[in-house]
Every structure is written in structure tokens, then in C-alpha cells.
Amino acid sequence: xxxxxxxxxxxxxxxxxxxxxxxxxxxxxxxxxxxxxxxxxxxxxxxxxxxxxxxxxxxxxxxxxxxxxxxxxxxxxxxxxxxxxxxxxxxxxxxxxxxxxxxxxxxxxxxxxxxxxxxxxxxxxxxxxxxxxxxxxxxxxxxxxxxxxxxxxxxxxxxxxxxxxxxxxxxxxxxxxxxxxxxxxxxxxxxxxxxxxxxxxxxxxxxxxxxxxxxxxxxx
Numbered sequence: 681x682x683x684x685x686x687x688x689x690x691x692x693x694x695x696x697x698x699x700x701x702x703x704x705x706x707x708x709x710x711x712x713x714x715x716x717x718x719x720x721x722x723x724x725x726x727x728x729x730x731x732x733x734x735x736x737x738x739x740x741x742x743x744x745x746x747x748x749x750x751x752x753x754x755x756x757x758x759x760x761x762x763x764x765x766x767x768x769x770x771x772x773x774x775x776x777x778x779x780x781x782x783x784x785x786x787x788x789x790x791x792x793x794x795x796x797x798x799x800x801x802x803x804x805x806x807x808x809x810x811x812x813x814x815x816x817x818x819x820x821x822x823x824x825x826x827x828x829x830x831x832x833x834x835x836x837x838x839x840x841x842x843x844x845x846x847x848x849x850x851x852x853x854x855x856x857x858x859x860x861x862x863x864x865x866x867x868x869x870x871x872x873x874x875x876x877x878x879x880x881x882x883x884x885x886x887x888x889x890x891x892x893x894x895x896x897x898x899x900x
Contacts (some may be wrong), residue, residue, distance in 0.1 A: 707886075709799040713870055713893045717802040717862070721843055726806075729842035731849070739855035742767050744877055747853035748820050749788055752898075755818060761788055778822060778891050781835065785820070785896060792817075792898035800889035802866050804846040805893050809838055809848075811897035812897050818851075823865075824874040827854055831874045833881065833890060845880025869893050871892040 721725050734755040738745035746763040753761035766784075767773075775781040778796050785794035797808055812819045818837045825834035839857075840849030848865045852859045860868075867873040870892050871885070884890040 710870070710885075710892055713799055713801055713805075713825045715801045715803055717806060717866070720803060721804055726810055726843045728814075729840070729844065730810060731840040732813055732816060732818045732840065733839075735818050735837055735839045735851045737851040737855060737857050738852065739785060740853040743773045743775060744853045745773065745781050745784070748781075748837055749775070751786060751851060752785070752789060752818065752820065756789055756791065758789075775835070776887055778894050778896075781820075782896055783838070785898075789898065792900060794820075795897050795899060796891075796894060796900070798894040800893045800895070805866070805869065805895065806841075806843075806862070808895055808897055810841055810843075812895075813838070813841055817898050821869065822891060822894040823868040824871045825852060825854065831877070833871075838895075866893075 732755075735751055736745070736754065737751070741765065742763050746766045749766065750762050753759075766788075775784055778798060782794050782796040785792075797804075800808065809819050809821075818839050820835060820837050823834060823836060824831050825836065826832070827834075834852075834854075836853060837851040838848060839851050840847070842848075843862065846861050846863075847859055848862060850860065850865075852858055866871075871877070874881075881890065883890065
């Protein structure tokens with residue numbers, strides 16, 4: 681009986697430790713993201729605009745994750761992989777988290793290795809995006825987007841970056857292409873722009889279910 685009590689006490693201590701430490705770690709990670717990125721505008725590396733062709737934005741039918749995978753598949757000349765095919769295969773949405781989305785990308789686009797990078801500093805995030813676009817590869821990512829005037833957690837694809845013009849181009853599976861400033865992009869990729877965030881989403885960020893400043897880089 682004493683042994684069981686000790687085991688229970690240890691497990692309870694570990695649980696309490698996790699409940700307290702994990703949110704603290706993610707808060708620190710979120711705070712360190714927001715570094716000064718003004719130097720990129722003067723950096724010779726980023727002076728040439730970079731764009732990728734072949735991504736078509738269309739209104740999603742079932743989920744933004746499935747729509748982005750379809751858009752990426754079409755860019756990769758796979759016209760068979762669709763939202764409908766993904767839903768028929770799984771019977772549900774399996775891309776609700778960044779980790780699951782990356783796993784599905786790796787299964788469906790095996791020519792590439794999709795690597796998720798999360799909680800990047802602003803300068804790191806922009807550098808990852810620039811290098812991928814310069815290599816001719818679009819960049820799926822997570823951000824805050826509005827649907828029917830309500831904020832949502834959303835996947836989209838970055839297809840262009842022109843730092844000299846302070847412009848980033850995004851194919852949004854809500855059915856349109858956006859051109860926004862770098863400041864707005866970072867505000868939305870960090871989810872700082874997400875107004876009146878529901879408690880369950882806040883908990884998701886606190887415990888690492890959802891991520892901020894997250895991109896998915898496709899590498900050969």
C-alpha cells in the first residue's frame with residue numbers, strides 16, 4: 681500500500697510539473713520569436729524578389745489542410761490527389777495539428793521531405809521562406825486568417841516574397857490570393873492578430889498542440 685501511495689505521489693508530481701512547466705516553456709518560446717527584423721531590408725541576400733509559379737488558390741471544401749495538400753500536389757503535377765481523395769482515404773480530417781499535417785505531406789509528396797519549423801524568430805522565419813522560394817519551392821505555413829469576419833487557425837501557402845516592396849504573397853484556400861506587408865504577415869503567423877481567441881485554442885498553444893511562427897519546408 682505504501683508503494684502504491686509513493687507511485688501515485690510521483691505520478692501526481694510529474695503531472696503537476698508538466699502542467700506548470702510546458703506552458704511556461706511555450707510562453708518563453710513565443711516571446712523570443714519577436715526579434716527585430718529591420719536588418720533584412722538592408723541585407724544584400726534578400727534584395728532580389730522571389731516567386732514560385734504553379735499554385736492555384738481555390739475555396740476549400742473540407743479543410744484548409746487538405747486543400748493545401750491538394751494545391752501542393754497540383755504544383756507537383758499530381759492532379760489525382762484531391763481533398764475528396766484524402767477524406768475518402770481517412771474518413772476524417774487528419775491535419776488539425778502541424779505535426780499531423782507534416783506527416784501527411786510526407787506521405788503524399790514523397791519526392792520531398794517536409795520538415796516543420798516552429799517558434800522561429802522573425803528573422804529565421806523570413807530567411808526560411810526566402811531560401812525555399814529562391815529554390816523554387818512554395819512554403820505551406822500556419823497563421824491566423826479571417827473567415828466570414830471571424831479569426832481562424834489556418835493553413836495557406838507562401839508563393840512570393842519581395843522585401844524591397846514590403847510584400848509577401850499568399851495563396852489562401854479560402855479561395856483567393858493575398859498580398860500583405862511583412863508586419864502583417866508576422867502579426868498573423870505569431871497569432872498576435874487573433875482577436876478574442878477562444879480558451880481552448882489558448883490552451884492548445886500553451887500545451888504545444890498548436891504552434892506559432894511555423895512553416896513547412898520541402899527539401900529534396
